[in-house]
Amino acid sequence: MNADVRPDAPRPRVSTRRLVLVGAAVCLVIAGVVSSFASRHPDGLQHVAHSLGFAGAARESAAAGSPLAGYGVDGVPNGFLSGGLAGVVGLVVVAVVMGGLVLLLRRLGRRRG
Amino acid sequence: MHVPDGFLDAPTSVATMVVAGGVVAASLVRASRRELDERTAPLAGLVAVFVFAAQMVNFPVGAGTSGHLIGAALAAVLVGPATATLCLTVVLAVQAFLFADGGVTALGTNVVLMGVVAVWVGYGVARAVLAVLPRRMSSVPLAAAASSFVSVPAAALVFTGLFAVGGVAPIPLGPLVATMLGWHLLIGVGEALITFLAVSSIVAARPDLVHAARGRMPALQLRTPEPVA
Numbered sequence: 466m467n468a469d470v471r472p473d474a475p476r477p478r479v480s481t482r483r484l485v486l487v488g489a490a491v492c493l494v495i496a497g498v499v500s501s502f503a504s505r506h507p508d509g510l511q512h513v514a515h516s517l518g519f520a521g522a523a524r525e526s527a528a529a530g531s532p533l534a535g536y537g538v539d540g541v542p543n544g545f546l547s548g549g550l551a552g553v554v555g556l557v558v559v560a561v562v563m564g565g566l567v568l569l570l571r572r573l574g575r576r577r578g
Numbered sequence: 579m580h581v582p583d584g585f586l587d588a589p590t591s592v593a594t595m596v597v598a599g600g601v602v603a604a605s606l607v608r609a610s611r612r613e614l615d616e617r618t619a620p621l622a623g624l625v626a627v628f629v630f631a632a633q634m635v636n637f638p639v640g641a642g643t644s645g646h647l648i649g650a651a652l653a654a655v656l657v658g659p660a661t662a663t664l665c666l667t668v669v670l671a672v673q674a675f676l677f678a679d680g681g682v683t684a685l686g687t688n689v690v691l692m693g694v695v696a697v698w699v700g701y702g703v704a705r706a707v708l709a710v711l712p713r714r715m716s717s718v719p720l721a722a723a724a725s726s727f728v729s730v731p732a733a734a735l736v737f738t739g740l741f742a743v744g745g746v747a748p749i750p751l752g753p754l755v756a757t758m759l760g761w762h763l764l765i766g767v768g769e770a771l772i773t774f775l776a777v778s779s780i781v782a783a784r785p786d787l788v789h790a791a792r793g794r795m796p797a798l799q800l801r802t803p804e805p806v807a
Binding site: 481 | 584610624626627643646737749753782786
């Protein structure tokens with residue numbers, strides 16, 4: 466080993482392509498499967514709103530009629546499938562929107578620089 | 579942490595929407611000029627997808643209460659604060675419009691809390707912690723964990739401030755601050771654990787892509803194989 470390479474110097478171990486593929490697969494499992502086992506208890510803010518008595522102030526979201534509202538797919542009766550499918554759809558939408566935004570910003574950045 | 583419609587009055591919701599819009603616009607410029615390059619752009623997409631997936635998984639924190647990852651400090655450490663704001667904004671918008679998770683009129687509030695406050699508090703704490711820890715890659719996940727722990731109660735505290743100004747119910751500030759801080763310190767422990775694991779994985783696989791390590795860690799070096807005798 467070259468003596469002047471510090472053992473801690475950052476070294477890529479996997480290609481970017483592999484990182485993104487493995488990362489995306491992990492995220493698919495989290496959103497599609499693990500999410501079904503998530504705690505159903507109210508989150509910190511909801512709990513505080515209940516215990517201090519302002520939970521009733523919450524109004525229904527304008528998006529409450531969305532076929533995916535509440536992380537389920539309308540018309541899919543099986544809760545596990547419905548939740549998992551909603552997670553996968555959301556994940557794909559986030560990937561497309563963020564991916565598109567990043568591509569656009571990279572293009573603009575190149576044009577300027 | 580997702581604020582529903584109705585908790586804050588209209589002027590406060592409009593004000594947070596304006597602040598969120600301004601910060602997102604500035605983040606678009608900063609991300610394209612200073613953070614996103616050919617190598618790091620794919621990681622930005624992956625971080626947004628991970629934050630969305632992880633936010634679906636509420637973990638119990640006791641007494642019938644749960645919490646989930648915010649992912650703001652995680653994103654700031656991995657891809658930089660401006661790109662982190664964009665990641666959280668995309669996730670929060672998809673959650674609000676597609677899943678009715680977090681209000682639509684409260685979207686600006688949620689972007690301010692999770693996409694701005696948690697991101698920049700997380701980024702600031704991570705930079706401060708990295709400044710005192712040894713200049714090793716193994717310091718990065720520790721700094722990320724510490725900063726993510728702080729980012730959760732920080733966002734909760736700013737929510738109580740907004741509620742004090744524009745809350746729809748006359749809740750005494752003392753108990754509100756105490757209960758919000760208490761629960762979100764607990765949730766912060768989960769946030770720190772998940773952030774430590776996720777950042778450790780990226781640091782192990784691709785330390786060269788990690789934004790918070792830029793300029794602080796030894797440069798990437800090309801090694802040529804030693805000639806075989």
